[in-house]
Amino acid sequence: MDTYHDLISQTFDFPTVDFTVQDNELRFHDIPLMDIVKEHGTPLRLTYLPKISSQIQRAKTWFADAIKKTDYQGTYTYCYCTKSSHFSFVLEEALKNDIHIETSSGFDIHIVRELYRRGKLNKQSYIIANGFKRERYQRHLTELINEGFVNCMPILDNLAEIEYYLDHVTEKCNIGMRLASDEEPRFQFYTSRLGIRYADALPLYEQKIKEDPRFQLTMLHYFINTGIKDTSYYWSELSRFVHKYCELRRVCPTLTTIDIGGGLPIQTSIQPEYDYQYMVEEILRTIKRICAEEGVPEPHIFTEFGIFTVGESGATIYSILDEKLQSDKELWYMIDGSFITNLPDTWALNQRFIMLALNGWEKSYKKIQLGGLTCDSQDYYNAEKHIYQVFLPERKPTDAKPLYVGFFHTGAYQESLSGYGGLKHCLIPAPKHVILDRDADGTLHNWVFADEQDSDSMMRILGYQQ
Secondary structure (H helix, E strand, O other): OOHHHHHHHHOOOOOOOOOOOOOOOOEEOOHHHHHHHHHOOEEEEEEHHHHHHHHHHHHHHHHHHHHHOOOOOOOOOEEEEEHOOHHHHHHHHHHHHHOOOEEEEHHHHHHHHHHOOOOOOOOOOOOEEEOOOHHHHHOOOOOOOOOOOOEEEEEOOOOHHHHHHHHOOOOOOEEEEEEEOOOOOOOOOOOOOEEOOOOHHHHHHHHHOOOHOOOEEEEEEEEEEOOOOOOOOHHHHHHHHHHHHHHHHHHHHOOOOEEEEOOOOOOOOOOOOOOOOHHHHHHHHHHHHHHHHOOOOOOEEEEEEHHHHHHHHHHEEEEEEEEEOOOOOHHHHHHHHHHHOHHHHHHHOOOEEEEEEEEOOOOOEEEEEEEEEOOOOOOOOOOOOOOOOEEEOOOOOOOOOOOOEEEEEEOOOOOHHHOOOOOOOOOOOOOOOEEEOOOOOOOOOEEEEEEEOOHHHHHHHHOOOO
16 A cells, blocks of 8 residues: 555655654654644644744855955845734844845834844845835835935835935934846736836936935846746846946945845755756856946845745645545545635745645545635645645544645745734634744744734624724
8 A cells, every 4th residue: 555655755855854753753953743733733823933034044155155255346235025924033034144134115224123122133234125104114214214214215116205214314324225027928918017227227316316415326236027037038037127226326435235035945846946056156156247248246135035034934834634535536524724815825826835744644645635624616725746646644533633735945935925813704714823933952932923913802802892
């Protein structure tokens, strides 16, 4: 009999550093997941904090090694973009690693102030302020600048944004400028709606920034929706951007830095699929080559990694409630949660996460569909990235315990997109959220960040209770 363990071992180079099996039960970063399930039940969100620091240190090492190997003359600075996950435990873990942050909302500035109050940020910390900004966001940024946050840097997203700072900023201020990249060929629009047109960048600098002693244009920023990928589209956009940096650098000596937006990808399969070191080296070689051709200094490099920072720290665990044979070929395992409400990217973007059974690795396996609890026909998961179908251990009515399934690397965006603490489709409650961490000696600890949402919470939101 071929077992589920046989299937995974034959499909992948398994076990891996992150995933192992002991006594036919899955371990994630050597965490006995079935013990966590026994303690907290399902559905369950997990956040493993050490993975956040591990990811940051990996990226710093890749860039340090690439700078040395290519003899790159600029420096590297790591920023975390808060929109990927705003939770305090994420920011506090990330900031242990001597990094800086990128914001996208006026409400982010309240988080900045609280982190400053706690001593996690200081007035020299870089606050790269991106996004199309309403007056509130501009006002909060101006207040920080005027209070001496010397590296609070508004990134101009449109031509009119500078007018607010001209009217309200009183202290020296570094300014950045986001350029509107072309979208990939299959996208519905030709150019990103965010950022300043390439043709408008130089006039904006010369007419609004150059002669004002308060402002220095120090950073040029661009963002690629696809993230950093080894495609002709990515290299073409990067090259175009670096040529524009060189054009502006010749007339603006304060322009010393570029911000490469659109981050490194996370693993969506057990099998590694991405050569991180190669990509980082090629980015530096591309920038270095173009700057040498144009005769300008190589810029310092900032990156703003969000999904890469926090994505692989997350997991979402369900139990299989029952199975339903809906036709001769369609066997459904029904989970005790929902994909639409708990993992909305699986529904909205057809995002695939790493999916593995937590128990039953000694059993034979079946091809199945996974169904969520909402009444929406789109609440399902039926295709893994590597095989375009889902296999899980076979269930039997006589089994002593349920079958559990985990989705891994779910730590970015899912809580924000699904409306954390709010109302969910068909009033599916938000799952319990548990934080996992280790002491310096490696001892594992867990604590409950939020219990499963209860009916009183929903009734208050809906106006039935005060």
